[in-house]
Amino acid sequence: MPADAAPSFVWVPELCKPGGRLELPESEIRYLARVCRARAGDRVTVTDGRGWLASARLTPGRPLEAEIETLEHRPEDRRAVVLCGAPEGQRADWLVEKLAELGVSEFQPIDCEREAWERSAGRINRWQRLAVAALKQSRRCHLLQILDPLPLAEAISRLSEVATRWLADPGGTWAGGQRPDGRECIGLVGPASGLTSLERSQLSDLEFRRIRLSDARLRTETAALAWASWWSFGVLAAPAARPTSA
Amino acid sequence: MPADAAPSFVWVPELCKPGGRLELPESEIRYLARVCRARAGDRVTVTDGRGWLASARLTPGRPLEAEIETLEHRPEDRRAVVLCGAPEGQRADWLVEKLAELGVSEFQPIDCEREAWERSAGRINRWQRLAVAALKQSRRCHLLQILDPLPLAEAISRLSEVATRWLADPGGTWAGGQRPDGRECIGLVGPASGLTSLERSQLSDLEFRRIRLSDARLRTETAALAWASWWSFGVLAAPAARPTSA
Numbered sequence: 001m002p003a004d005a006a007p008s009f010v011w012v013p014e015l016c017k018p019g020g021r022l023e024l025p026e027s028e029i030r031y032l033a034r035v036c037r038a039r040a041g042d043r044v045t046v047t048d049g050r051g052w053l054a055s056a057r058l059t060p061g062r063p064l065e066a067e068i069e070t071l072e073h074r075p076e077d078r079r080a081v082v083l084c085g086a087p088e089g090q091r092a093d094w095l096v097e098k099l100a101e102l103g104v105s106e107f108q109p110i111d112c113e114r115e116a117w118e119r120s121a122g123r124i125n126r127w128q129r130l131a132v133a134a135l136k137q138s139r140r141c142h143l144l145q146i147l148d149p150l151p152l153a154e155a156i157s158r159l160s161e162v163a164t165r166w167l168a169d170p171g172g173t174w175a176g177g178q179r180p181d182g183r184e185c186i187g188l189v190g191p192a193s194g195l196t197s198l199e200r201s202q203l204s205d206l207e208f209r210r211i212r213l214s215d216a217r218l219r220t221e222t223a224a225l226a227w228a229s230w231w232s233f234g235v236l237a238a239p240a241a242r243p244t245s246a
Numbered sequence: 247m248p249a250d251a252a253p254s255f256v257w258v259p260e261l262c263k264p265g266g267r268l269e270l271p272e273s274e275i276r277y278l279a280r281v282c283r284a285r286a287g288d289r290v291t292v293t294d295g296r297g298w299l300a301s302a303r304l305t306p307g308r309p310l311e312a313e314i315e316t317l318e319h320r321p322e323d324r325r326a327v328v329l330c331g332a333p334e335g336q337r338a339d340w341l342v343e344k345l346a347e348l349g350v351s352e353f354q355p356i357d358c359e360r361e362a363w364e365r366s367a368g369r370i371n372r373w374q375r376l377a378v379a380a381l382k383q384s385r386r387c388h389l390l391q392i393l394d395p396l397p398l399a400e401a402i403s404r405l406s407e408v409a410t411r412w413l414a415d416p417g418g419t420w421a422g423g424q425r426p427d428g429r430e431c432i433g434l435v436g437p438a439s440g441l442t443s444l445e446r447s448q449l450s451d452l453e454f455r456r457i458r459l460s461d462a463r464l465r466t467e468t469a470a471l472a473w474a475s476w477w478s479f480g481v482l483a484a485p486a487a488r489p490t491s492a
Contacts, residue, residue: 094340101468103461138462176479214478215349216384222347229475232460233422 008036008044009139011132015048015071022046022056022066029064031136040064049135049143051075074141079184080231081106081163083155085191086117087220095221096127100134100144102228109149113199115191117149124148152199156206160184165208167200168223172210175226180234187227192220254282254290255385257378261294261317268292268302268312275310277382286310295381295389297321320387325430326477327352327409329401331437332363333466341467342373346380346390348474355395359445361437363395370394398445402452406430411454414469415446418456421472426480433473438466 010028024032032038040060047053051074056066082104087095092109099107107127109117124146131144150158159165163184188208190199204210213226256274270278278284286306293299297320302312328350333341338355345353353373355363370392377390396404405411409430434454441449450456459472 091340094337098468098471101460101462101464102472137465138460140462214347214384216347216386218347219383222344225344225471226348226475226478229472230479232472233476233479 007139008032008038008042009136010044010046011049011135011143012046013048015046015052015054016068018054018068018071020068021059022054022068024064024066032058032064043069045139047135047141049132049141051141053141076105076142077183079105079163080180080228081108081159081184081186082224082228083108083110083152083186083188084224085110085112085189085195085220086115088192091219091221092123093126093130095224096144096146097130097134098225099228100131100140101138102225102232103138103140103142104144104228104231105142106145106147108147108155110152110155110188111149112152112191113196114193119149153202156203159186165206166211166227167203167208168213168218168227169200169210170212170214170217172212174212175230178211180231185231185234187224187231189220189224189227253385254278254284254288255382256290256292257295257381257389258292259294261292261298261300262314264300264314264317266314267305268300268314270310270312278304278310289315291385293381293387295378295387297387299387322351322388323429325351325409326426326474327354327405327430327432328470328474329354329356329398329432329434330470331356331358331435331441331466332361334438337465337467338369339372339376341470342390342392343376343380344471345474346377346386347384348471348478349384349386349388350390350474350477351388352391352393354393354401356398356401356434357395358398358437359442360439365395399448402449405432411452412457412473413446413449413454414459414464414473415456416458416460416463418458420458421476424457426477431477431480433470433477435466435470435473 010032012022012025016022038044038058040058042058044056044058044066046056046066053072053074054068055070056068059065059067082099096107111117127146131146135143163186164182165186168189213223213230218226256278258268262268284290284304286304288304290302290304290312291299292302292312299318299320300314301316302314305311305313328345342353357363373392377392381389409432410428411432414435459469459476464472
């Protein structure tokens, strides 16, 4: 039995107003044809990844365009920011993908005393593509923002003052007994080689609460993902349903 | 500032009694030397991945052996079994690694109507190596058991009758408002192409409760991981600390 076609849900850098015609990027036209098996005349959902969501109809002819029918904005009710030290090898690729699927708002790579992120334009571009693919897969209208790596202190100085702050730490308070509070939550995970005791003490002064995310030690990327899951489960009531394509 | 050496925690297929000498596998000798920077005379922790945990001292000379000093058994207080359909591409590799890190007991690949697992001896061997590496990384004494793929119905017929059962489903009850109950929990996730409605209805008859793990759709492997995290957070009180090397 063949799989169902994926729902027609695409991402564009910029949306236009209802009545307008939208030129779709080549990548999205290919995605619509091959994965969603969509044809001219079909209705598609389009997002700009900044909360705007449009219902549109594919117009006949080439190039394939989308005629915007309705447009609405969905604010982010809750935001999660993940600050993360460098994991081993290529493990950051799937970390980015999974954070995007789980609905994290921002990914801030941090350079720590023991380990800095390797700088590579190709890597950031690949992460962007992974984040867009995850957005479409999960049909979200907020795209994971991927920031350039920053030294730990500088990254922290840019954080919202009102956001609640957690530091993944096997010696912290067990996650199972607590829930994330506040509209914006920040989770910080040290690099594969760990944070120094000086860094840990600085984070404690900056009101990062230490949280224990497993009954054993986790790798950097696993801890980041476990924190994002914990944040995601933190709403007692069911979150509002996300839109699906028409 | 260099990273600390990893604690000396190794895995062997079979342990011996206190007083006995244990020949270490080549892979573990290399791991001790390169990653843990351990030398003859150092104390190491050794597990067989079946709950047995030994404190041992490395003996001088070649080949490097470990003299067992103390031995104890730690039962599994809670067990999680993950039944999972085939995800896309090579995504199962990291799924296995992450399930092992999070402390899941068994991974049962399931063949569903729309998608079966590719059979490959190399793949199972690679998964075993990933599970052993994750066990050492997280210093657990219970190794993730990796079973051969089975058809869905056969896999379910082998499950414990008393275990509680969950099916990852975007239309299910929100995970954030519930906790896993029972000593053994089973989480089932469909393949990338989804379960058929017949399969879903059969699972419902078999008392699988539908659970919603995110406010959006998750990929197969992400859903499996989110379920494992949810199970792991499900203990209100902090779990007992796992042993660390002496």
